[in-house]
Amino acid sequence: MALSVEFKPVFDCVGWHVSLSLQGRQLGCERDGRWLFEGLDIDVHCGDIWHVAGPNGSGKTTLLKVLAGQFNEFCGALHWQGKPLGQSREHLAANMLYLGHSPGVSAGLTPLENLAWYEALHDECSDATQREAALAVMGLEGFEDVPVGHLSAGQQRRVALARLSLTPRALWILDEPFTAIDQAGVEALEAQLLAHARAGGAVVMTTHHVLAIDHLLRHVALG
Amino acid sequence: MPPSETTQRVAVLAEPTSRRLGVAFGATLLRDLNRVRRRRGEVLNPLVFYALAVSLFPIGISPEAELLAVMAPGLLWVTALLATLLSLDGLFRSDFDDGSLEQMMLSPQPLAALSIAKVAAHWLVTGLPLALMAPLLGIMLALPFHSMGVLMASLALGSASLSLIGGIGAALTVGLPRGGVLLSLLVLPLYIPVLIFGTGAVQAAIQGDAVLPHLAMLGALLAAALIFAPWAIAASLRISING
Numbered sequence: 031m032a033l034s035v036e037f038k039p040v041f042d043c044v045g046w047h048v049s050l051s052l053q054g055r056q057l058g059c060e061r062d063g064r065w066l067f068e069g070l071d072i073d074v075h076c077g078d079i080w081h082v083a084g085p086n087g088s089g090k091t092t093l094l095k096v097l098a099g100q101f102n103e104f105c106g107a108l109h110w111q112g113k114p115l116g117q118s119r120e121h122l123a124a125n126m127l128y129l130g131h132s133p134g135v136s137a138g139l140t141p142l143e144n145l146a147w148y149e150a151l152h153d154e155c156s157d158a159t160q161r162e163a164a165l166a167v168m169g170l171e172g173f174e175d176v177p178v179g180h181l182s183a184g185q186q187r188r189v190a191l192a193r194l195s196l197t198p199r200a201l202w203i204l205d206e207p208f209t210a211i212d213q214a215g216v217e218a219l220e221a222q223l224l225a226h227a228r229a230g231g232a233v234v235m236t237t238h239h240v241l242a243i244d245h246l247l248r249h250v251a252l253g
Numbered sequence: 254m255p256p257s258e259t260t261q262r263v264a265v266l267a268e269p270t271s272r273r274l275g276v277a278f279g280a281t282l283l284r285d286l287n288r289v290r291r292r293r294g295e296v297l298n299p300l301v302f303y304a305l306a307v308s309l310f311p312i313g314i315s316p317e318a319e320l321l322a323v324m325a326p327g328l329l330w331v332t333a334l335l336a337t338l339l340s341l342d343g344l345f346r347s348d349f350d351d352g353s354l355e356q357m358m359l360s361p362q363p364l365a366a367l368s369i370a371k372v373a374a375h376w377l378v379t380g381l382p383l384a385l386m387a388p389l390l391g392i393m394l395a396l397p398f399h400s401m402g403v404l405m406a407s408l409a410l411g412s413a414s415l416s417l418i419g420g421i422g423a424a425l426t427v428g429l430p431r432g433g434v435l436l437s438l439l440v441l442p443l444y445i446p447v448l449i450f451g452t453g454a455v456q457a458a459i460q461g462d463a464v465l466p467h468l469a470m471l472g473a474l475l476a477a478a479l480i481f482a483p484w485a486i487a488a489s490l491r492i493s494i495n496g
Contacts, residue, residue: 050266101495109264120361125266128359132352138288150280151360151367155275177291200266229492 046244050076050111050200050232052122054099056122057106065072066092067252070106072234076127079227080234081247088253089213090236091131096129097234098203111189127199137179141165141189144178164196165189169215184210194222202226204235206230217242277362278370284376288347295343296378299336303383306332307390325394326404326455333383333408333455334444337415340379340431341440344371344423346491351486354427356493364490365483372420372486380412384475396477403468407454411447411469417475417482418443447474 034167042099051074058068066089074080074097082090095101099119129204135144145161162174168188169179178186187210194202202223208216220243227246289296298447310328311321348354359365385409388401396404422440426432454467 098359121268123361130352130355134352135349136347136353136358138286138291139284143284143287147280147284148356151277151357153276153363154403
């Protein structure tokens with residue numbers, strides 16, 4: 031049964047009646063004969079914002095892909111809601127929003143068409159008004175019908191980020207969400223991440239930005 | 254981008270529900286057609302290549318109608334095959350580069366079905382126009398008029414198989430910086446059966462023999478490709494993305 035509610039933001043997870051848990055134990059990943067990371071433990075619960083830090087090439091993106099259930103060549107155990115990923119992959123996919131290193135928006139389509147396609151992939155029905163509202167949240171009013179290829183890199187990233195407010199998902203896995211976003215946008219996105227965590231969601235992200243909300247984050251360092 | 258704390262929506266953990274595959278399939282097909290509508294040049298490239306390449310043969314070989322008519326089925330088919338090959342490289346390329354493929358993999362729909370939607374869009378903008386255009390070029394090669402229908406039918410059927418088989422090669426090579434040549438090497442041997450029965454159908458039509466067995470074989474090849482290609486394409490895409 032799909033449940034989707036307007037959830038009043040709370041400042042802790044009391045009253046959050048379904049707890050969220052993504053648990054990685056002794057995660058390790060080898061590429062080209064080199065261990066990107068090994069023996070890594072991570073516990074993602076509701077209200078958490080995890081910051082995966084590390085130098086270039088230290089396996090941040092790979093770790094996010096592993097956590098998203100997208101990359102299977104790793105050792106260690108990954109549990110979603112207490113069940114091994116093998117049994118709970120679909121459940122995880124239904125509750126997760128993954129934004130990859132590339133924004134995942136097609137240059138030949140308008141922002142509205144891009145969002146409509148995502149929703150069709152997940153069989154979510156919202157109407158054009160809601161999509162326009164989500165784009166407006168990201169500061170893209172007036173660009174709804176401009177092919178994405180004509181927009182700047184930051185605006186393209188914002189089209190992808192518009193899904194954060196369009197699709198209610200508990201777990202956000204964001205790979206470099208701040209890339210190419212301007213200062214005001216970074217602040218607004220930080221606030222959005224915080225609001226999501228306070229509303230009981232969870233975020234796992236990588237970024238090279240120094241964030242104002244840094245002291246509220248949980249950190250995992252690679253490399 | 255104001256912080257929307259009061260309107261922040263968070264889903265209670267949702268059970269995966271049965272998603273409607275048709276919606277995702279149709280949306281992906283329409284999405285690709287929409288993209289093509291904005292970049293018409295890419296659709297025209299294979300068609301212009303087809304017209305130009307076919308028109309080289311009367312110049313290069315001989316303008317004699319009898320000679321050309323004998324070779325016409327083979328020439329039209331081989332060139333259509335090469336034109337298809339030319340268009341394959343772009344099949345998954347832009348989705349791979351912009352991260353859309355990753356999102357397709359994460360969607361609850363089977364990747365095989367979504368990639369078939371993309372292949373179907375490819376056929377609609379490449380194979381079908383090639384088939385419709387072939388009679389015009391057939392006239393140039395003095396192809397007997399009564400075989401035009403069979404030429405179109407065989408190309409329409411055969412090019413669907415070509416798109417499906419080519420999709421496997423395109424999916425395998427999409428992660429490589431210059432996969433075009435490798436793609437041809439992978440795919441051309443697999444195209445041979447389609448070529449044999451495609452030209453066979455047109456030749457049979459010219460000679461007044463039974464055409465249906467050849468078309469039936471093309472249909473069988475298409476059915477086999479429809480069964481096996483989706484899984485092969487999906488598996489290849491997974492390798493390319495995580496490789």
